[in-house]
Amino acid sequence: MRLRIIFCGIAAAVFASSAALADTRDPGWDFGLDVIYQDSADIDFKGGSTASLDSDWGLAVVFGYRFNPHLELGFSLDWQSIDYDAVLQSGTSPDVTIGVSGDLDAVTPRVYVNYNILDGAFTPYVTAGAGWSFVDTNIPNSRVQVGCWWDPWWGFICTPYQSTKSIDDLVYHAGAGLRWDIATGFSMRLAYEKHWFDYNQATSTPDFDQIKLGVLYRY
Numbered sequence: 001m002r003l004r005i006i007f008c009g010i011a012a013a014v015f016a017s018s019a020a021l022a023d024t025r026d027p028g029w030d031f032g033l034d035v036i037y038q039d040s041a042d043i044d045f046k047g048g049s050t051a052s053l054d055s056d057w058g059l060a061v062v063f064g065y066r067f068n069p070h071l072e073l074g075f076s077l078d079w080q081s082i083d084y085d086a087v088l089q090s091g092t093s094p095d096v097t098i099g100v101s102g103d104l105d106a107v108t109p110r111v112y113v114n115y116n117i118l119d120g121a122f123t124p125y126v127t128a129g130a131g132w133s134f135v136d137t138n139i140p141n142s143r144v145q146v147g148c149w150w151d152p153w154w155g156f157i158c159t160p161y162q163s164t165k166s167i168d169d170l171v172y173h174a175g176a177g178l179r180w181d182i183a184t185g186f187s188m189r190l191a192y193e194k195h196w197f198d199y200n201q202a203t204s205t206p207d208f209d210q211i212k213l214g215v216l217y218r219y
Contacts, residue, residue, distance in 0.1 A: 025066055025068075025069040025116070025119075025181060025218075026066070026068075026069070027065075027066055027067060027068065028065070028066050028218060028219055029063065029064070029065055029066070029218065029219060030062070030063060030064045030065075030066065030072070030074070030187070030216045030217070030218045031062070031063045031216065031217050031218075032061075032062050032063070032187075032214050032215050032216035032217060033059065033060065033061060033062070033214060033215060034059070034060040034062055034076070034078075034189075034212045034213065034214035035057065035058075035059060035212065035213045035214070036057060036058035036059065036060055036078065036080065036210055036211075036212055037055070037056075037057055037058075037210065037211045037212075038053075038055065038056055038057075038058065038080065038082065038208055038209070038210050039055050039208070039209040039210070039211075040052070040053060040054055040055045041053045041206060041207070041208050041209075043202055043206045044202065044203045044204070045201055045202055045203065046201055046202070046203060047089055047091065048089035048094075048097075049086065049087060049088050049089045050086065050087050051084050051085070051086040051087075052084060052085045052086070053082050053083075053084045053104075053208075054082060054083040054084060054085075056080065056081065056082040056083060057080075058078060058079055058080030058081070058106075059078075059079050060076045060077060060078040060079070060212070060214075061076070061077045062074055062075070062076045062077075062214065062216070063075055064112075064114070066218070069116060069119045070115055070116045070117075070119075071113070071114075071115060071116075072113065072114040072115075072116070073111070073112075073113055074111070074112050074113075074114060074129075075109070075110070075111055075112075076108075076109070076110045076111075076112065076129075076131075077107070077108070077109050077110075078106070078107070078108040078109075078110065078131075079105075079106070079107055079108075080105070080106045080108075081103055081104070081105050081106075082103060082104055082106070083101070083102070083103045084101070084102060084103065084104060085099065085100070085101050086099070086100050086101070086102075087099055087100075088100060100139070102137070102138050102139065103138060104135055104136060104137050104138060105135070105136045105138070106133055106134065106135045106136075107133070107134045108131050108132070108133040108134070108171060109131050109132060110129050110130065110131030110171070110173070111129055111130065111131065112127055112128065112129025112130075112173070113127065113128055113129060114126070114127045114179075115127075116179060121180065121181040121182075122178070122179070122180050122181075123178070123179050124176065124177070124178055124179075125176065125177055125178070125179050125191075126174075126175070126176050127173075127174065127175050127176070127177065127191065127193065128172075128173065128174045128175075129172065129173055130170065130171065130172040130173070131170075131171050131172075132168060132169070132170060132171065133168060133169060133170075133171045133197060134166065134168045135166065135167050135168065136164055136165075136166045137164060137165045137166065137167070138164050139164055139165045140162045140163070140164055140165075141163055141164060141165045142162060142163045143162070144160050144162045145160065145162065146158050146159070146160050147159060147160075167199065167201075169197060169198050169199050169200070170197075170198040171195055171196065171197050171198065172195070172196055172198070173193045173194060173195040173196070173210075174193070174194055175191050175192050175193030175194060175210075176191065176192060177189055177190055177191025177192065177193075177212070178190050178191075181218070185217060185218060185219060186215070186216065186217060186218070187215075187216040187218055188213075188214065188215055188216070189212070189213070189214040189216065190211075190212070190213055190214075191211070191212045191214075192209070192210070192211055192212075193209075193210045193211075193212065194207055194208070194209060194210075195207065195208045195209075195210055196208075
């Protein structure tokens with residue numbers, strides 16, 4: 001009986017809080033940060049090479065505009081550094097492969113649309129969007145070169161550098177989540193999203209599972 005009373009009290013408090021904050025998603029702006037957890041994924045490439053990406057973390061800076069309590073248009077700048085293991089297939093000898101390991105860096109500007117299903121402070125929502133991902137594989141694609149310049153502190157110095165293979169292509173996503181307008185001016189979001197990378201050297205469209213936890217400031 002006591003548990004029922006406590007449960008009913010919590011439910012009533014959440015309902016009252018949601019009702020009190022129901023008008024906090026009037027037209028206005030959201031600014032915040034997302035923590036990204038991306039699950040591991042395997043990619044097969046044309047010619048027989050493969051890559052296995054580890055699970056890893058990332059960050060995103062987000063901002064958006066609320067047209068009404070339901071509809072939001074947003075922009076996100078995602079950054080990720082992901083460890084991987086790859087098997088490279090020889091282009092001349094079918095029986096020859098080589099294993100490599102490394103980490104890649106990805107920067108992805110995206111636009112997205114969120115639709116909040118409920119008017120209240122706590123609501124599920126659906127999301128979809130697209131962007132362009134810039135990926136540095138950190139795989140050298142040239143010989144080591146030496147560059148020299150005048151450093152403001154060290155004077156004339158020369159250091160070696162080596163260019164690396166970079167790729168960029170279209171990405172798009174869809175997902176669902178929960179939004180909670182905790183108090184005036186602050187919100188939290190928890191979402192699951194599926195991202196697709198439209199890379200033409202892969203045998204299919206690579207897809208990645210992401211979980212995001214975000215904190216927003218709204219006004």
